[in-house]
Amino acid sequence: MTEKAERAEARSEPLRITRSFLDVVEAFLDAGAEELHGYAIIKTTGLGGPTVYKILERMAGMGWITARWGEQTEGPSKPRRRYxxxxxxxxxxxxxxxxxxxxxxxxRQAFRPAFGGGHL
Incomplete structure (x- = not known):
């Protein structure tokens, strides 16, 4: 998709801006040009999965992010990641x-344990 097409599809501003929305946006800005998967965003922001995925859905609808499915490489019991x-x-x-x-x-804290262990 060209930048002009992206601009035409993207809304200029989210309808509702919450702290959680800003946290997810910051996670993307901190990552620069790198792709992120949902679990990495959950770990980085400390937000719950449903919250993060709802925000990702909103951002995709606004034209702010693109998404792709990763390859299934970690065995049949693990789901593919969406990047x-x-x-x-x-x-x-x-x-x-x-x-x-x-x-x-x-x-931002340099270390945020994924499962509540470790020090803060």
């Missing part, structure tokens, strides 16, 4: 949103 990446328009709008809503970014 997400910011579009160029999504990147631009995400930066603007974070600059507007979180001008002073709090220091």
């Amino acid at each position: 997400y990446k910011l579009t160029s328009i999504g990147m631009q709008q995400a930066r603007e949103l974070i600059a507007e809503r979180r001008s002073e970014k709090p220091a």
Whole structure:
């Protein structure tokens, strides 16, 4: 999809901006051009799975992210991962949103245990 087509499909702003939405957007900005899978976003943000996946669905509908299925390589008992990446328009709008809503970014913890173990 061309950038012009992305721009035409993307909404200019999310309908509702929550702390959780901003946390997921920041996770994408922190990842730069890298793809993220849902579980990585859950670990990074500390949010629950249903919350993260609902936000990812909203972002995809806005044209901010693209998604693709990964290959099944880890055995039959593990589901395939879905990978997400910011579009160029999504990147631009995400930066603007974070600059507007979180001008002073709090220091993010370097270590966030996935299952509550370890130190904070």
